[in-house]
Amino acid sequence: MTTHDTADEAEKPTAVRFGAVSKAFGDGDTRVWAVRGLSFSMPSGRFWALMGPSGSGKSTVLHLAAGLTPPTSGTVSIDDRNISTMSDSESAALRRDRVGYVLQSFNLLPFLTAQENVEMPLILQGCGRDEVQHRARTALKRVDMLQRALHKPTQLSGGEQQRIAIARALVIGPTIILADEPTGNLDRGSGNSIMELLRQVNEDLKVTILLVTHDPILASCAHRVLRLIDGRLDQEINLEDSETEAEDHRPSRNGSILCGD
Amino acid sequence: MPKGNLKYAVLGLIALRPNGVHGYQLKGELESLCDDFWQVNYGRLYRSLDLLDDFGAVRATEEVQHGRPNKKLYRITEKGRQTLDDWLLQPPGEDPRPLRDELAVRLLFLNSSNVETVSEQIKRQRSVYITRLARIKRRRTRLHKARLGAEVTDLIMDGAEMRVQADLAWLDHLERKILRMSHLH
Numbered sequence: 221m222t223t224h225d226t227a228d229e230a231e232k233p234t235a236v237r238f239g240a241v242s243k244a245f246g247d248g249d250t251r252v253w254a255v256r257g258l259s260f261s262m263p264s265g266r267f268w269a270l271m272g273p274s275g276s277g278k279s280t281v282l283h284l285a286a287g288l289t290p291p292t293s294g295t296v297s298i299d300d301r302n303i304s305t306m307s308d309s310e311s312a313a314l315r316r317d318r319v320g321y322v323l324q325s326f327n328l329l330p331f332l333t334a335q336e337n338v339e340m341p342l343i344l345q346g347c348g349r350d351e352v353q354h355r356a357r358t359a360l361k362r363v364d365m366l367q368r369a370l371h372k373p374t375q376l377s378g379g380e381q382q383r384i385a386i387a388r389a390l391v392i393g394p395t396i397i398l399a400d401e402p403t404g405n406l407d408r409g410s411g412n413s414i415m416e417l418l419r420q421v422n423e424d425l426k427v428t429i430l431l432v433t434h435d436p437i438l439a440s441c442a443h444r445v446l447r448l449i450d451g452r453l454d455q456e457i458n459l460e461d462s463e464t465e466a467e468d469h470r471p472s473r474n475g476s477i478l479c480g481d
Numbered sequence: 482m483p484k485g486n487l488k489y490a491v492l493g494l495i496a497l498r499p500n501g502v503h504g505y506q507l508k509g510e511l512e513s514l515c516d517d518f519w520q521v522n523y524g525r526l527y528r529s530l531d532l533l534d535d536f537g538a539v540r541a542t543e544e545v546q547h548g549r550p551n552k553k554l555y556r557i558t559e560k561g562r563q564t565l566d567d568w569l570l571q572p573p574g575e576d577p578r579p580l581r582d583e584l585a586v587r588l589l590f591l592n593s594s595n596v597e598t599v600s601e602q603i604k605r606q607r608s609v610y611i612t613r614l615a616r617i618k619r620r621r622t623r624l625h626k627a628r629l630g631a632e633v634t635d636l637i638m639d640g641a642e643m644r645v646q647a648d649l650a651w652l653d654h655l656e657r658k659i660l661r662m663s664h665l666h
Contacts (some may be wrong), residue, residue: 273653387484405562408639437642440614447607463571 234300235428236262236285237395240341241294243280243451254280256451257294264299267422267429270440272448281448282398285430286319287311293453299395316345320389320397320427324404326381328373332383335360335369340390359387363417379410386417396428397421403438415441482536482564487521488529489568490514492557495539496565499534510627513595514637520525530555531635538564588655596659610649617641 243255254277262268270278272381283289284296287303295304298316328337338356347355360366363383373381382402389397399418403411419441422429431442439445440459447455482488494510495502504526511521530553535537538561541553557565588599617638624634 292568436611437646438613440611440618447609455604457611459612 229472233264233299234261235266236260236430237295237297237300238281238284239295239297241284241291241296243277243284243289244292251287254451255284255291258448258451258453260446260453262428262430264428265422265426266444267419267431269433269440269445270448271433271436271439271443271445272454274434277451278446278448279400280451282400282430282432286321286398287315316341317392318395320386320392320394322382322385322389322397322399323400324401326373326378326385326405328381328384328388330373333370333372334365334376334387337373337384338387338391340387343391355391356387359391360384362390362421363387377410378406379413382406382410382414383417386414386421390421390425390427394427396430399429399431401433402431403433403435411438457464482532482538485529487525487530488532489565491529492504492533492538492561493535495555496557496562499556501542501556503552503554507555510624513623513627514634533561536564537561539637596662599659600656603652604658605653607649610645610652614642614645617645 238258238260241255241258242253244251244253246252256277258277258281270281272278279373280289284291285298287296287298291304291464295302297303298314301314303314305453306314328334329340330365332340333355335353338359339352342352342355357366357369360369363386365380365383365387368376368380368384371380373384376384382405384458386397386402397418402418406414415438418429418431421427429442431438433439443460445455446453447459490511491507494507494514504523508521508523508526511526516633517581529538532554534541537558539555540558541555544552544554546552621635622636624638
């Protein structure tokens with residue numbers, strides 16, 4: 221496995237690739253450019269965060285990556301397949317089978333139980349009844365929500381609803397999860413536990429995660445942070461370096477404020 | 482007991498270990514917990530331990546080791562518990578955290594010709610802060626694993642995070658203002 225990896229290092233699969241992507245909304249005088257010539261290449265199995273002030277284009281980038289909206293120019297690839305040139309049905313199939321989506325507002329169907337919500341993507345894929353139930357329960361277990369399987373969304377806390385939404389994203393066995401402010405509606409404690417869950421999903425299941433957030437504390441969970449301004453890449457911060465550097469390497473401080481000796 | 486909060490932090494950590502603790506264990510824990518406030522080195526740590534011992538707040542027992550110097554095991558005493566309790570009830574000092582950022586000083590010399598340079602420095606500083614947040618997160622995880630009074634250590638880590646968060650908010654604010662300035666020129 222190791223030797224294989226080394227040999228293939230140069231051709232590591234790419235989960236998301238943007239090639240000079242621009243996206244405009246509206247036309248004529250009211251045309252607004254949300255994304256301007258954005259290029260990046262995100263290897264499989266990574267956890268990246270997209271940051272930036274509101275209106276910087278970060279959610280549009282996520283919609284483009286999900287194939288929910290086509291780029292005005294440039295190419296978007298998921299799993300090394302160019303979705304910009306796919307037919308609608310092809311890209312819908314890729315989304316259904318490969319991409320999990322987690323939103324700020326959870327978007328659970330209120331008249332279904334937690335488990336039925338998680339089963340939904342598999343039913344859309346046409347899986348058999350036994351398989352649907354088995355996989356849904358495995359996903360619920362993964363997010364530690366098996367004990368809530370029969371609850372309706374309104375009977376669950378915000379944090380629990382988001383866990384169900386993550387189970388629904390996981391149930392298809394996605395290669396990538398796109399998460400748009402997944403803790404935006406949660407208090408600090410629930411937010412932290414959702415971030416911890418996403419980090420585990422990335423680490424244990426090797427699912428690629430692209431997270432949109434305005435919160436630097438959440439972004440700092442990622443391997444890399446991309447900061448957007450006005451639809452352009454403003455700054456890239458690699459946080460993996462910080463794991464290997466010595467823990468005591470930090471700006472010098474006089475340290476005498478809280479310490480009298 | 483003579484002043485100095487580091488000594489109380491050391492005493493507090495010893496108090497969490499009724500079976501005693503070695504100096505090198507304390508160093509690791511102290512670094513994880515307090516690295517926002519203090520540079521912890523063995524010299525300072527052992528000076529604090531000696532002072533605590535002299536004062537009678539801790540008792541050190543030697544463990545004989547073959548072929549290596551003896552290790553000292555530190556335990557809190559009754560007097561030490563009392564000292565710690567008294568200190569916890571004292572009102573905190575009033576020294577505010579000074580603005581130590583070089584960036585703030587450089588801003589004094591900002592003009593239209595060096596806006597670009599300052600923007601670059603803001604970016605570099607942002608990267609430093611976000612890296613620091615990632616480090617705080619790892620320290621939090623380490624402290625959880627060490628099962629060291631989880632609720633309290635969590636609060637300390639929350640405080641460290643919030644300070645960095647405030648610094649980052651200030652950088653964003655600065656950037657907006659500076660970009661506006663550069664548009665004017």
